[in-house]
Amino acid sequence: MPDTLLPRDGLVIVAKRDCPTCVLVEPVMQSLDRAGPLAVVSQDDPTFPSGVRSVLYDDALERSFRLNIEAVPTLIRFKDGREVERTVGWQRQEWMRLAGDAAEGKGLPDWQPGCGSKSVEPGMHEALIARYGDPGLKSREIAVGNWDDPMEACFERGWTDGLPVVPPTDERILRMLGGTERKPDEVVGLIPPNLAPCTVEKVAINAVMAGCKPEYMPVVLGVLEAALDPLFVLHGLLCTTHFSGPLVIINGPAAKAIGMNSGVNALGQGNRANATIGRALQLIVRNVGGGLPGAIDRATLGNPGKYTFCFAEDESDPDWEPLSVRRGIAPGKSAVTLFHGEGVHGFIDQKSRTPEELVRSLAMGLFGVGHPKLCDAGNAVLVLTPEHYKIFKDGGWNRRRIEDELFQALKRPGRDLVWGAQNVAEGLPPKYADLVVDKFQPMPDGVLIVRAGGEAGLFSAIIGGWPGQRVREECQAVTREIRP
Amino acid sequence: MNSQTKLRDPTAESSPVRRARLTPPSSLDGKTVALMDIGKSRGAEFIDRLEGHFKKAGVATRRYAKPTNTKVAPTALMQQIAAENQLAVIALSD
Numbered sequence: 001m002p003d004t005l006l007p008r009d010g011l012v013i014v015a016k017r018d019c020p021t022c023v024l025v026e027p028v029m030q031s032l033d034r035a036g037p038l039a040v041v042s043q044d045d046p047t048f049p050s051g052v053r054s055v056l057y058d059d060a061l062e063r064s065f066r067l068n069i070e071a072v073p074t075l076i077r078f079k080d081g082r083e084v085e086r087t088v089g090w091q092r093q094e095w096m097r098l099a100g101d102a103a104e105g106k107g108l109p110d111w112q113p114g115c116g117s118k119s120v121e122p123g124m125h126e127a128l129i130a131r132y133g134d135p136g137l138k139s140r141e142i143a144v145g146n147w148d149d150p151m152e153a154c155f156e157r158g159w160t161d162g163l164p165v166v167p168p169t170d171e172r173i174l175r176m177l178g179g180t181e182r183k184p185d186e187v188v189g190l191i192p193p194n195l196a197p198c199t200v201e202k203v204a205i206n207a208v209m210a211g212c213k214p215e216y217m218p219v220v221l222g223v224l225e226a227a228l229d230p231l232f233v234l235h236g237l238l239c240t241t242h243f244s245g246p247l248v249i250i251n252g253p254a255a256k257a258i259g260m261n262s263g264v265n266a267l268g269q270g271n272r273a274n275a276t277i278g279r280a281l282q283l284i285v286r287n288v289g290g291g292l293p294g295a296i297d298r299a300t301l302g303n304p305g306k307y308t309f310c311f312a313e314d315e316s317d318p319d320w321e322p323l324s325v326r327r328g329i330a331p332g333k334s335a336v337t338l339f340h341g342e343g344v345h346g347f348i349d350q351k352s353r354t355p356e357e358l359v360r361s362l363a364m365g366l367f368g369v370g371h372p373k374l375c376d377a378g379n380a381v382l383v384l385t386p387e388h389y390k391i392f393k394d395g396g397w398n399r400r401r402i403e404d405e406l407f408q409a410l411k412r413p414g415r416d417l418v419w420g421a422q423n424v425a426e427g428l429p430p431k432y433a434d435l436v437v438d439k440f441q442p443m444p445d446g447v448l449i450v451r452a453g454g455e456a457g458l459f460s461a462i463i464g465g466w467p468g469q470r471v472r473e474e475c476q477a478v479t480r481e482i483r484p
Numbered sequence: 485m486n487s488q489t490k491l492r493d494p495t496a497e498s499s500p501v502r503r504a505r506l507t508p509p510s511s512l513d514g515k516t517v518a519l520m521d522i523g524k525s526r527g528a529e530f531i532d533r534l535e536g537h538f539k540k541a542g543v544a545t546r547r548y549a550k551p552t553n554t555k556v557a558p559t560a561l562m563q564q565i566a567a568e569n570q571l572a573v574i575a576l577s578d
Contacts, residue, residue, distance in 0.1 A: 139492040141490050141493075142490070142491045143488060143490055143491075168491050168492050168494055169489065170490065194496060196498065206494050287495045288496050290496065
């Protein structure tokens with residue numbers, strides 16, 4: 001504590017006018033001032049308490065922070081510049097023990113608890129650490145000039161995806177780190193393409209920039225861990241000329257807890273958690289891994305989902321087996337599934353009324369993934385909306401039945417698909433001519449069925465995968481449990 | 485914004501804090517150089533001399549001028565310079 005902030009000897013009381021207990025003990029503070037020496041540190045009003053000669057207005061809360069005040073009033077005795085003892089709230093016996101008879105407070109109740117200090121209000125503590133304490137962050141500091149806009153400084157340093165980012169100040173980073181119990185210096189993994197070590201602190205910095213709230217941190221960390229699973233082949237996905245990028249699907253209580261959207265416009269804009277969690281992953285790859293478009297990212301066209309592509313599954317129907325459970329996660333657990341997704345392809349069917357009709361129709365739509373004459377050139381995600389799902393449910397079909405029937409409906413005679421067939425050069429090699437060919441790999445990897453979307457609309461969505469998925473043992477969608 | 489802001493580096497910190505300057509071109513062959521007069525007194529004389537040197541060396545140039553030396557160049561002018569040239573000399577004089 002700098003010497004100029006507080007007296008070296010005597011009593012110090014930290015108080016605020018907004019605290020009824022502080023107001024209650026105002027006569028005691030006046031009495032102690034007469035007995036002197038006393039200094040009152042007032043957090044919210046330089047004229048409170050009245051009748052006290054030394055009121056130190058602590059609007060910046062530096063004194064309160066350095067004294068580690070959690071509640072007011074707090075009475076502290078100093079001797080030779082050092083704290084000797086303190087008491088919190090109003091307790092006559094304690095105050096008299098510390099301050100003598102002048103603290104008797106005749107007519108007051110014997111005891112009354114205090115109020116929370118302004119220095120520990122939500123978010124305030126981190127701001128005060130950033131300003132007056134040691135934030136303990138290891139990432140290097142970047143000073144932005146007095147007259148420069150921090151947001152523009154982020155653009156100039158190449159830290160953004162083309163949209164503005166939230167400038168990563170210590171205060172914001174500390175708040176973000178408060179969203180996880182994991183230590184800031186824990187290494188989450190090596191981020192391609194540069195295989196740079198990524199600490200929890202770097203994740204937090206990029207999550208701040210993406211616009212995340214601290215409570216998203218466990219999900220962001222889970223997403224990153226899934227992305228770094230060697231089976232996901234993030235490096236290859238990053239440098240491909242294909243459209244695909246990471247598609248994030250969240251299951252379980254975590255999605256609800258942070259308010260993710262699985263309903264109306266689930267694949268669109270407007271939900272902070274959906275938007276920023278997917279973006280945080282992309283910023284980590286860009287900033288920590290060095291995966292820059294036009295450099296290692298060689299996408300011919302890319303897709304808008306490479307800004308962010310993240311949504312939650314609708315788990316409101318207890319009859320529906322969630323995607324994460326289908327992929328081996330225990331029911332009731334939160335999980336992330338990462339898929340190599342290209343853009344959203346809308347699928348319209350307003351005529352099918354039976355599961356049999358709809359599954360054949362969906363298979364026609366799914367056959368278009370990549371190219372109608374290519375098979376095993378990437379898998380797919382099928383986002384079933386409520387109205388389409390109702391047709392299956394009313395017909396008594398559950399997830400497993402839909403998957404089985406869809407897999408059968410996605411078989412084609414090779415003769416229709418080989419090079420030159422149907423007067424189209426693209427297709428399969430001639431060796432497939434006499435075979436029956438599957439469009440995708442076996443379930444559940446071939447088509448990841450997930451429920452989402454608004455109540456109205458006989459539509460579903462098809463999200464094509466990445467040809468890198470063709471060797472199942474080398475590259476697949478990855479599902480991981482999210483640690484709290 | 486009149487107080488200094490401190491940010492934390494979101495990258496792997498494999499490059500210097502100060503941004504690297506663009507590497508000068510290895511040759512001026514086939515390039516056009518913008519000669520930008522910022523409007524200070526005798527700036528035009530300096531630009532004239534530079535223009536003469538470039539001409540002798542066979543390098544194409546284009547002349548531009550700021551409307552006033554007291555304000556930054558208009559965005560449209562900077563975009564025009566970037567679109568029509570590969571290099572620029574912004575001339576100061578006094």
